[in-house]
Every structure is written in structure tokens, then in C-alpha cells.
Amino acid sequence: MSQSSDTQKATASAWFEDLRDQICAAFEALEDELSADIAATLPIADELRDMPPGRFQRKAWTRVEGDPAAGGGGVMSIMRGRLFEKVGVNVSTVWGEFPKDFAGQIQGAESDPRFWASGVSLVAHMRSPLVPAVHMNTRHIVTTKSWFGGGTDLTPMVPDETDTRTFHRALEAACDKHDPEYYARFKAWCDEYFFLKHRNEPRGVGGIFYDQLNTGSWDADFAFTRDVGLAFLDAYLPVVRRHMAEPWTPEQRQHQLVRRGRYVEFNLLYDRGTSFGLKTGGNVEAILMSLPPEVAWP
Numbered sequence: 001m002s003q004s005s006d007t008q009k010a011t012a013s014a015w016f017e018d019l020r021d022q023i024c025a026a027f028e029a030l031e032d033e034l035s036a037d038i039a040a041t042l043p044i045a046d047e048l049r050d051m052p053p054g055r056f057q058r059k060a061w062t063r064v065e066g067d068p069a070a071g072g073g074g075v076m077s078i079m080r081g082r083l084f085e086k087v088g089v090n091v092s093t094v095w096g097e098f099p100k101d102f103a104g105q106i107q108g109a110e111s112d113p114r115f116w117a118s119g120v121s122l123v124a125h126m127r128s129p130l131v132p133a134v135h136m137n138t139r140h141i142v143t144t145k146s147w148f149g150g151g152t153d154l155t156p157m158v159p160d161e162t163d164t165r166t167f168h169r170a171l172e173a174a175c176d177k178h179d180p181e182y183y184a185r186f187k188a189w190c191d192e193y194f195f196l197k198h199r200n201e202p203r204g205v206g207g208i209f210y211d212q213l214n215t216g217s218w219d220a221d222f223a224f225t226r227d228v229g230l231a232f233l234d235a236y237l238p239v240v241r242r243h244m245a246e247p248w249t250p251e252q253r254q255h256q257l258v259r260r261g262r263y264v265e266f267n268l269l270y271d272r273g274t275s276f277g278l279k280t281g282g283n284v285e286a287i288l289m290s291l292p293p294e295v296a297w298p
Contacts (some may be wrong), residue, residue, distance in 0.1 A: 009118065009140070013091075013093045013118040013140075016093075016119055016139075017091050020077060020090075023122060024056045027084060027089075028056065030237070030240055031055075031081045031082060032053050033241070034083045034245065039051075043249070043250070051081070056079040057079070058077050060073065060074070061283040061286060063094055063282070071095045071096060072093045072095050073094065074286060075092075076285065077091075080293075083131075084124055084127070085293055086292065088122065088290070090121050091120045092117075092118065092119065092283075093116075093117070093118040094118075094282065095114075096114070096280065097115070098279065106143060107147065108145030109143040112143065115280075117142070117280070119137060120137060120138055125292040126240075129252040129253050130158070130252070131240055132163060133155040133157075135152060135155070135290070136151070136152035136232045136236075138150030138225045138228055140222075146218070147212045147214040148214075149211035150225060151190055152207045152228070152231075153203070153205075153209070154167045154207055154235075154236070154239070156204060157256040158255070162242070166235065166238050167205070167235045167236065167239060169235075171183065171207055171208050171228075174227045179224075182208075182210075183208065186208035189208070190206045191206050196266055203266050207235075213225075260292040260294075260295040261296060263292060271290075274287055274288075
């Protein structure tokens with residue numbers, strides 16, 4: 001295993017939990033902002049009339065009990081509300097050994113399959129087709145090597161240039177605090193990664209994505225990872241507030257459900273996080289939290 005210290009691991013996992021708490025509080029505040037009076041003007045007024053503002057429900061899970069090679073677990077935080085049709089903000093810290101057929105695909109695990117991993121992962125699917133879906137995660141992984149990874153991307157049903165600009169500018173500002181080359185590099189990586197090859201189309205309007213970040217300074221890489229998490233709120237909250245009280249049509253809702261199908265296709269066919277979670281004995285319910293509650297294919 002890498003010489004990444006127990007203190008560093010504990011510091012990283014504690015931060016992911018703290019970021020989870022900050023995001024959950026901010027999202028619950030958005031639920032409060034969508035008052036009953038505003039909800040009554042929306043196309044799903046009957047459904048929302050007696051619904052209180054959403055609140056996160058937490059559920060802990062543990063990896064395989066009794067197996068000394070498979071330790072740790074996590075906590076799922078799921079909310080279904082007036083604004084958020086389904087949003088999950090999950091944290092996990094797990095350790096053990098990669099399966100032999102998977103170890104060779106992971107940096108630093110080729111000769112030693114032991115690993116430790118911690119992170120926070122978020123996916124939000126909104127009731128309104130005018131409010132984009134969003135994904136964010138940051139993580140720290142330790143094998144014989146140690147690195148950080150993560151990112152965030154925006155998936156509107158109908159792209160809006162102002163929203164795209166708001167989202168990317170917040171991420172660019174966070175990147176520029178650490179390295180003037182980070183934003184362009186990680187934006188291009190995001191565009192390449194979140195691409196549905198079988199449809200020859202992007203999943204959304206991008207964001208940033210990075211992996212295997214190890215500059216030689218654990219503190220610097222961790223500081224960047226923290227700023228990416230905090231920048232997510234600066235990037236996404238203004239977009240939600242811009243559209244959350246706007247009415248929509250049944251046709252726009254149907255388009256939203258079809259576009260969600262693309263999200264499902266990407267996560268099941270290409271997403272590394274999904275593969276990593278399933279290969280390491282993670283909680284299936286938590287891993288598939290990213291899937292929308294309602295979806296359609298034409």
C-alpha cells in the first residue's frame with residue numbers, strides 16, 4: 001500500500017462527509033424556497049399541493065460483514081421533494097482487495113491488490129424539465145499509489161447558454177486558484193469522458209473531470225479537490241434558482257424523460273464509478289442511486 005498516512009486518509013474522508021452536509025443543507029434550503037404558493041402554479045400542482053419541502057433521509061450500509069479483506073461502508077442521503085424529484089448525496093469509505101481480474105485496471109494495484117477509497121458522489125434529477133440535472137463527485141484512492149479524482153457536469157434537457165456560462169465560470173475560477181492550465185485540461189477531459197459513443201453525442205454541456213491527480217503534494221491536491229466540491233455549489237445553485245419557478249409543458253416533460261434515457265445509458269455502459277463500486281462489493285442501491293426515478297425511450 002502507498003505511504004499515504006492514516007491522518008491524511010481520515011482528513012480526506014472527514015472532508016467528504018462535511019461537503020455532503022453542506023450540499024444537503026443547501027439543497028434543503030432550495031426546497032424551502034419553492035414555496036407552496038409557487039408550487040401551486042406549476043403543472044404538477046395537484047401532486048405538490050400537500051407535499052412539504054423535501055428533506056434528506058439517510059441510510060447507512062456496511063460492506064461484506066465478517067470478511068476481513070472487505071471493510072468499511074457508507075451513508076446514502078436521498079431526498080424526494082417539490083423541486084428535487086430525486087437527489088442522492090452519498091459518502092463512502094471502503095478498503096480491501098480488488099478482484100484479480102479488476103486489479104490490473106487500477107493504477108498501482110497490478111502487483112498488490114489492496115486498496116483504500118473514500119469519496120462523495122451526487123446526482124440530482126429535477127421535477128422541472130427546465131432545471132438541469134447535475135452530477136458531482138470527488139474521491140481519494142490509495143493503492144501502492146495515491147491520488148485524487150472527481151469533477152462535475154451539467155445535463156440540461158434544453159441547453160441554455162447563460163446556464164452553461166454560469167456553471168463553467170465557477171469551475172474555471174476554482175481551477176485557476178491552483179493551476180492556470182487545469183480548467184482547459186479538465187474541461188476537455190470531461191467532454192471526452194461524458195460522451196455517448198454509441199449515439200455519437202455528449203451527455204450534456206460538460207464541466208470538469210480529473211483523475212489520478214498526484215502532483216507530488218498531497219496537501220495541494222487535496223486543497224484543489226476541496227475547492228472543486230465547494231465550487232459545485234457556486235456553479236449549480238444559481239442555475240436552479242434561475243428556472244425553478246418557471247412553468248413547463250407536458251411536451252417538455254416528455255422530452256426530459258427521453259433525455260434521461262441517455263443518462264441511464266451512460267451510467268450503465270461507461271461510468272467508471274459504477275464499475276468501481278460493483279467490482280469492489282459496494283452497496284448496489286447506493287451505486288445505482290444515480291438512475292432517475294422516471295425515464296422514457298421513444
